[in-house]
Amino acid sequence: MQRLTIILFVLFGLAASLLPVVSTAQQQQPQDLQRIVALVNDEVISVRDLIERTRVIMVTGNLPDTPEVRRAVRDQAMRSMIDERLEMQEAKKRGISVPQADVDSAVARLEEQNHIPAGRFEDFTARAGIDASAIIDQIRTELTWVRMVRSRLSATTVVTDEEIDEAIAKLKASVGQTEDLLSEILIPVDSPDQEEPQRQTALKIIEQLHKGASFPALARQFSRGTTAAAGGDMGWVTRGILPEEVETVVSKMQKGELSPPIRTIGGYQIILLRERRRIALPGVEDTKVTLKQILLPLAANASPSDIQTTVGLANTVRTGIRSCDDVEPLAAQLKAPGSGSLGTLRLGDLPENFQQAISPLKVNETSQPVVAARAVHLFTLCGKTEPNAFDRNQIRQRLMVRKAEQLSQRYLQDLRRDATIEFR
Template sequence: MTKEIAVRETPAFRRGVAMPFFAKIFGLACLVILTGGLPRAASAAEGAASGASSGSLSQGIAAVVNDEIISSYDLNQRIKLVFASSGIPDTQENRDRIRPQVLRNLIDERLKEQEAKRLKIEVTQDDVDRAFKRIATRSNMTVDQIGEFLKKNGVNKSTLTQQLRTDIAWNKLVGQQFGSLVSVSDGEVQEVLQRLRDESDSPSYDVSEILLTFDNPAQEAEIRNGAEKLIEQIRKGAPFQAVARQFSQSASAASGGDIGWVRASQLPAPVAEVVKNMPSGTVSDPIRTRNGYYIVQLRAMRRGSGADPLNDQYVLMRVLLPLTPDAAPRFVAQRAREAESFRASVKSCDEASRKINSYVGGKADRPRTVLAGQLEPRMRKAISGLKTGDVSQPVRSNAGVEMLVVCGYKPDEGGLPTAEQIDDNLYEQQLSMMARRHLRDLRRDAVVVKR
């Protein structure tokens, strides 16, 4: 039976597969949840409708994957999405720099798509709709606003739709094919737990990662070159989190590369040696491991197992009083008064879910569990110091006036992870390794021609 794994559930461990629900809630940088890249773009008719092209093939062929074409239109759409979601400036120089890695990701996604089709993995429209709603919730946008954002940046919405289908199918495939083969013994869990006890006074590091893998020595130079170009863009200001989502081949890509607080022994040996000597707030050069290159961002370092406020756990209910972005001041003022009235009358989440309906258009989301560090800074500030049952100060957004109701709160106690958390982490590591091996086999057996 496949496990459901959440993102950064504990300070020291990641537990994520693709598409976690809270991966920087309310952050626009979470618009795109790419674990590898965007596959097939819009059809020729859609391309003509959007003004991009009279047909994707008319712009040439970028690659052929087992007799299926990746057109230049596909590639250009994906490059536009990289720029739109990562903050990398859209210049010809940058296009030339990232093109090889973007094309490689497109090829991988076409292979995933073909394998899912072969194994008759089904993705329903409900699956896709839920994925869009998750993106919209995390981005503090509506689904329609996501479409507008893509259109503004020259990306056809069908491109993202197809990517989501491929991403969902691959995760279903990995779970169905390999989930039952993963076995984590009590002995393995206890071994890790004992090692962490022995290292309780040693430093821990708050780390994010990007992993770029290669299948044979002939690809190594290309992958290292790609890693160096990504590092250059990150050091010029591109958000590490967004670049990780676009390019990393680690399971942590879904959470922007974030693996939380870890000790050196939990990292690959070459990575650990670099991290131990890095200043906080810096990004490493490419780090060579057996099958790839890591890029590591060190956010902070601490000694011992002290509590971290960013790992405080909240159960939050988001409530909304809708307003259009261009609402007249008198309507904004009216909503502000309603928000204050609501805050004064609510003492629990049960009350909140009932009373919000008394306001025109008012609605409440289901309560969700999230770590403080996963909240947008202004929302984290809004709930700071609140007790269970309290309602945050109202915050104006594109959707209207938003508030968070605290349904539960558990402060971080520091210390060691539980046996269950270690078990989940080991399970995720093994499942991720099997997925990478399967993709490697698909690459090996594929006939790929790049133009």
């Protein structure tokens, strides 16, 4: 939903490279570490909090320890912590929390994903110079926020059958088109004074990505898009789904390419094109078609002009077929042997040229003439049963997730707008 859950991309050997970052905290006097840097509705963010979160971002993103990078990371760390304070304050107000067992399960998944021995998460983070409690607090906040958004969503939102039908129709219409496997980082712009600073942040992120920084890790920590928790993974996206300004850039990109910052309604978006492919309708060969045909025979040694004459006759006959009921009477008039009902067939079992002629037909429509070895065929579609290529429950869940993401964004924007935030 939001920017987490954090997946560490740090090996034990990387800890040595973090010494400059760790020393930043070590150089501070104890009284300095307790100094308040911000108040979020009277809740404190301290220097220690800011340093610890900065360290987490530097480590998980494998970022170089330079003053410029540290400055950009501190800005993002501050924004993340403000959002998390607002989320947990709202959860407390509404009496929403998560069981410790859920947090433990999330930590166990991190251990598994990063090949950390079970139960050794704190040892691992200590070797990397990170306070495990800082990461666990982030996980708890993420789980709590997800539960709160879902609670609000279930009380106010439904996915209708009409919405599912519309989604399926769009999926079917996209067959043969191009789709892209994308990842994103969204750097938000909430007010005019943030315009240039956030653009510069986006440029710095792109610079670090070109130098080998982890896109998923930076997405989790920097992005405010709804895909941040998944490392910016947008999945496969068909043309026409993205905003026009993003679509224009993506359409010109090549596999593996990183976009420049794209100004959208929410801020600056960075896109990674991971893969591109043509869309195929799943299971189309399993479609069952009920057919009737007019078969106009050709001689074994039919000349091109004979074939053309028979095709012309077929086109004339085709104009007289308005429904399946017209096929048998016309066949009788033509005295065309082999014409009439073909029964119900599996589309994939027919010759490829027959499939191409029949696939686009609607019920009671007749195909263009199809020339075969010994005949010219006209196929009339009398019925069609498509396989269950689209799981309606799965589509319902996807639509609900999309609505949850939209609600999450609006919810957090409202909390920011109504908050009292004081920087010191």
